[in-house]
Amino acid sequence: MAHSVKEIAAALEAEAFGAVDIEVTGAAEPADAGATDLALAMKPAYAEALGQGQARAAMLWAGADWQALGLEAAILVPRPRYAMAGLTQMLDPGEGWEAGVVHPSAVIDPGAELGEGVTVGPLAVIARGARIGAGSVIGPQCFVGVGAEIGEGCTLREGARVAARVRLGRGVILQPGAVIGGDGFSYVTPEVSAIEKVRETLKDTGDAEAQAYARIHSLGSVWLQDGVEVGANTTIDRGTIRDTVIGARTKIDNLVQIGHNCITGTDCLICGMAGLAGSVTLGDNVVMGGRSAVADNTRIGSNVVLSGGTKVISNVPDGRVMMGYPATKMDTQIELYKYQRRLGRLFADVAALKKTVLKGGKSD
Template sequence: MAHTVAEIAAALGTTWEGDGDLAITRASEPATAGPDALALAMKPDYADGLAQGRARAAVLWPGADWRALGLEAAILAPRPRMALAGITRLMDPWHPMAPGVHPSAVIDPSATLAEDVSVGPFVVIGAHASIGAGSRIQAHASIGDGATLGPDCLIREGARVCHHVRLGARVILHPGAVIGSDGFSYVTPETSGVEEIRRSLGQRSVTPPQHWERIHSLGSVTLGDDVEVGANSTIDRGTIRDTTVGAGTRIDNLVMLGHNVQVGRDCLLCSQVGIAGSTRVGDRVVLAGQVGVNDNIFIGDDVIAAGATKIYSNAPAGRVLMGAPAMKMEAHLEAYKALRRLPRLLRRLEAADAARQKPVSNPADSD
């Protein structure tokens, strides 16, 4: 679908110069852009690529001389990545599906489908499930008994919404996501080895053989409006109360949320984050890739944790964390610098020790 330069600028809420009627069919990197492409040269560093490509129009930084760059039109973006979000949204068809139910879908007669719902091939929708208006459920996805989907949800291929899970409006589940599997919760009749070492901080006595009894999951999962869950991520249902994720939170691929976890609004959880059971996470928290969070702790609002950080205890609001175990970023950087100096310090200590142990010669011996 073609858009004019003027239409794109209007959609972005920004200004354009030159030929506003120029037709654009796609976005492109500057060096590979053709005449119908909008080149994304959003910083001066990318300007050289325009000479290699054939773009007639580009997204440029404020104040750029688009005529000198050989362009016929330009869109000026004061915040380039925000402009990129708008451009990709405008040009992405975003999994269109015609309303209706594919003949191969299996839908329980007691399920309720609102207006304009799209159901793809081999979808299964369980008893008393409710699907909101305009929702799209793609091939091989399943919706469990009693599950509720708000309006305009997108459930992609092979995603699983388990029984009695509740999704808000405009929730997106990417392929393979599983929402509402049972929590990983077990107990032994006697004190377990795990309980013992938690209490003793490492000291362990001889224990008899142990048998793990399942604690069943009676709670469910509730996702707020505009939550997005990445491919092959899993969110376990709660033991008694629901596991919850607040509105606007974005969850990457391969993320694991344990039972009873509560995540606030507008959080960003990157790939391979794992949050253990019953932990509470505040609003606007950012956990970078491979961050691990212990069970039964609290992470305050606006915490940011760098990649591979391991959070073992409560984190106050606004704290920036790094390392394993997690510490303030500035403290971690100082400790890391000290760690890198250790080999040199050890060599100095060894040299000083060798000098101290060397016998002192007596001047009289030389006569």
């Protein structure tokens, strides 16, 4: 679908200049842009590649001299990356499913309720008592369990799984392979286990006898509030007694593990391969970098940032930026890294001093 430069600028509440009636059919990086593409040259360094492509129009940073760049038209935006959110929404062709169509191979229990305009893809399964809100899309090979509730305007991509009694608010997006509502990893031994003793004493297990683990069943479920997005192959476990809760507008990347009983605040950002052990609580606006992890029964305050690879084993107050393992304030951790890099030189200096002392103060 083609859009004029003027139309795009109006939708983004941005300024358009030049031949604003030029129509574009897609977006591209400057060097790859064709004549009908809108080049995304949102920093001066990116604009240097405009000459390698054929773009007639580009999205540029505020104050850019678009004419000097050889363009016929331009859209200038004060926050280019934010403008990309609106632009990509306009240009997104979607997954190609016709709205309101239920594929004949889908299996839908007679006791399920589908709202107006619900789309159901091939080989999807919707179980008894499930309720699907108006305008939602249940993609190919998806599963919606008994009594699950899917809000209006949700999108379940290919192979997403929503277990029994799970609740999804409005506008929730599940990427391919996401699993919402698997049982929590909860087991207990008849007698005090070796690992329980280790946690109490911080000593070796010794000759502790092995015991069989009894399963603690998960009676709770999962509630994803409005606007939550969950990445591909991410798993969110149901609660033991109460629900696991993901706060409104929280965005979760691919390959993330969220354990039973966890609660996140609103507008959190949890990056790829991060992990929350059971009963972790996150405040609002928490950012967890890739491969970061939080130990069980730990509370992370609001506006906390965990840099990539950070491992948290104790509570973190509001507003802290944490790094490393065990996690400490980022500025402290960076100082520690500096000291580590200097250790070789320090050891060499100490060895030289010992040599001098042993020689009675005479240096070589």
